[in-house]
Amino acid sequence: QVQLVESGGGLVQAGGSLRLSCVASGSILPFNVMGWHRQVPGKERELVASISTGGKAIYADSVKGQFTISRDNAKNTVYLQMNSLKPGDTAVYYCALAYGAMIHWGKGTPVTVSS
Numbered sequence: 001q002v003q004l005v006e007s008g009g010g011l012v013q014a015g016g017s018l019r020l021s022c023v024a025s026g027s028i029l030p031f032n033v034m035g036w037h038r039q040v041p042g043k044e045r046e047l048v049a050s051i052s053t054g055g056k057a058i059y060a061d062s063v064k065g066q067f068t069i070s071r072d073n074a075k076n077t078v079y080l081q082m083n084s085l086k087p088g089d090t091a092v093y094y095c096a097l098a099y100g101a102m103i104h105w106g107k108g109t110p111v112t113v114s115s
Contacts, residue, residue: 002026002104004095009109016113017083022095022106024076032099034071034078038091038111045094049080063089085113 008020020036035050049069051057057069068081078095090113095106 002028002097004097004104004106006093006095006106006109009093009111011112011114012085014086014113014115016085017081018085018111020080020082020093020095020109020111022078024078024095024097024104028076028097029099032097034095034097036069036078036080037094037096038089039094039108040091048093050096051078082111085111087113087115089113 003025004022006020006022008018010018012018031053033050033052036048037045038048039045047060048063049057049059049067051069051071053073059067066084069078071078082089090111092108092110094108097104
């Protein structure tokens with residue numbers, strides 16, 4: 001089993017920054033992709049950014065240049081640095097770890113951006 005624990009969410013004013021962290025534990029294969037998704041009520045969960053074990057990152061168009069994903073493979077940890085936050089970034093942010101056809105999810109951490 002794989003467990004993912006997110007932290008770092010909270011309330012921030014527009015223009016502010018937050019850094020999310022996600023620590024993975026359990027039976028983790030060495031080659032995987034970790035990432036962040038977000039969801040608001042009434043909408044589908046959407047990919048924000050992901051990064052492979054080798055460091056290849058992809059971003060949703062809506063966050064390019066605003067968010068930065070990184071990871072520490074030795075710590076099985078992925079980070080999401082979120083800058084210049086906007087009210088539209090308000091959502092529950094979920095950490096995910098995927099390898100092959102398997103995907104594991106964290107419980108989510110809420111991010112609220114006030115105007």
